[in-house]
Amino acid sequence: MNVFDHVEFDHHERIGFFNDTKTGLKAIIAIHNTNRGPALGGCRMWNYASEDEALTDVLRLSRGMTYKAAITDLPLGGGKSVIIADAKTEKTPEMMRAMGRAVQQMGGDYITAEDVNTSVDDMLQISKETTHVVGLPATDGQGGGDPSPLTAYGVFVGLKSAVEYRLKSDLNGKVVAVQGLGHVGYNLCRHLHESGAKLVVTDINADVLDQAKSDFGAEVVGLNDIYDVDADVYAPCALGATLNDDTLPRLKVSVIAGAANNQLATAKHANILQDRGILYAPDYVINAGGLINVHYEHVARKSGGGYDRDAVCAHIDKIGDTMETLFKMSERENISTATAADRLAEQRFNAPKATTAEAA
Numbered sequence: 541m542n543v544f545d546h547v548e549f550d551h552h553e554r555i556g557f558f559n560d561t562k563t564g565l566k567a568i569i570a571i572h573n574t575n576r577g578p579a580l581g582g583c584r585m586w587n588y589a590s591e592d593e594a595l596t597d598v599l600r601l602s603r604g605m606t607y608k609a610a611i612t613d614l615p616l617g618g619g620k621s622v623i624i625a626d627a628k629t630e631k632t633p634e635m636m637r638a639m640g641r642a643v644q645q646m647g648g649d650y651i652t653a654e655d656v657n658t659s660v661d662d663m664l665q666i667s668k669e670t671t672h673v674v675g676l677p678a679t680d681g682q683g684g685g686d687p688s689p690l691t692a693y694g695v696f697v698g699l700k701s702a703v704e705y706r707l708k709s710d711l712n713g714k715v716v717a718v719q720g721l722g723h724v725g726y727n728l729c730r731h732l733h734e735s736g737a738k739l740v741v742t743d744i745n746a747d748v749l750d751q752a753k754s755d756f757g758a759e760v761v762g763l764n765d766i767y768d769v770d771a772d773v774y775a776p777c778a779l780g781a782t783l784n785d786d787t788l789p790r791l792k793v794s795v796i797a798g799a800a801n802n803q804l805a806t807a808k809h810a811n812i813l814q815d816r817g818i819l820y821a822p823d824y825v826i827n828a829g830g831l832i833n834v835h836y837e838h839v840a841r842k843s844g845g846g847y848d849r850d851a852v853c854a855h856i857d858k859i860g861d862t863m864e865t866l867f868k869m870s871e872r873e874n875i876s877t878a879t880a881a882d883r884l885a886e887q888r889f890n891a892p893k894a895t896t897a898e899a900a
Contacts, residue, residue, distance in 0.1 A: 579619025582655025627657035640669025687830035692727030694829025712736030720778025810878035
């Protein structure tokens with residue numbers, strides 16, 4: 541495995557490989573960039589087909605966290621960790637504590653949190669071995685608990701900004717096609733419904749679809765039919781890469797704004813959307829509410845103060861302003877909104893690290 545020549549290696553600062561034979565832990569921690577501060581990113585558990593697949597994922601995800609932290613103007617860098625295991629059959633409290641020891645070995649340069657197949661309870665186990673963990677229960681006055689509702693709120697803020705910019709209107713009466721009704725997608729639907737939007741939804745879970753019909757009066761369509769809905773907004777909140785060669789010709793929307801990561805199958809698809817006049821809200825900008833939340837939790841734990849939810853929401857509200865900045869930059873420079881987001885983020889995280897005197 542040649543890490544430095546790996547296709548997803550992007551000047552990563554540090555990559556750690558961890559093995560604990562007693563608990564079965566096999567993990568990789570990748571730190572992409574710490575110019576703005578310690579690298580913060582979740583711990584994902586997945587039954588990867590190979591170690592190379594796991595490495596590819598952690599390199600890509602950690603790089604994305606650098607961009608997300610910078611575009612959201614947080615004093616953080618980008619990092620991520622992956623555990624190679626089946627969460628349903630192999631996860632144990634002891635394994636998560638071993639992961640905590642791995643995080644501790646990074647010396648504070650990496651802060652972990654929940655991600656796919658890890659939970660608040662897992663972070664509690666990790667916290668027994670390291671202080672460099674967030675996403676803990678809110679019961680101690682310093683934890684923010686489940687970040688999903690705040691991620692959904694950030695997506696709502698960004699989606700509303702995109703609709704106002706492109707359609708010169710509020711959400712009342714607008715049709716939003718939501719793909720995926722997990723914790724984030726469902727909470728997004730709640731915000732949209734309260735704003736008067738009409739919802740068309742799809743998900744693999746029939747029970748949650750029935751609940752959406754009951755709670756929001758949502759229209760339910762098939763998994764593959766969501767791309768053909770005549771709507772104002774398409775909100776991808778499930779899998780990545782749903783914006784691809786097959787789906788883009790089918791979309792009949794003016795705005796794309798959703799919670800999913802890596803929505804574009806390739807960079808070219810951002811340009812295709814721009815050429816078609818569809819306003820795309822870059823994914824790592826619009827779904828940054830969860831990162832903002834755990835940052836404020838980290839600040840509370842580091843200072844010993846209380847977790848300030850009002851400050852979190854005030855920061856998340858700025859996602860709308862960032863979106864407007866990117867939309868205007870895209871028009872002014874005739875570039876896609878995805879390229880605009882990357883350029884603004886790169887300007888921020890490529891800036892030289894502050895000296896001790898400057899920081900003071």
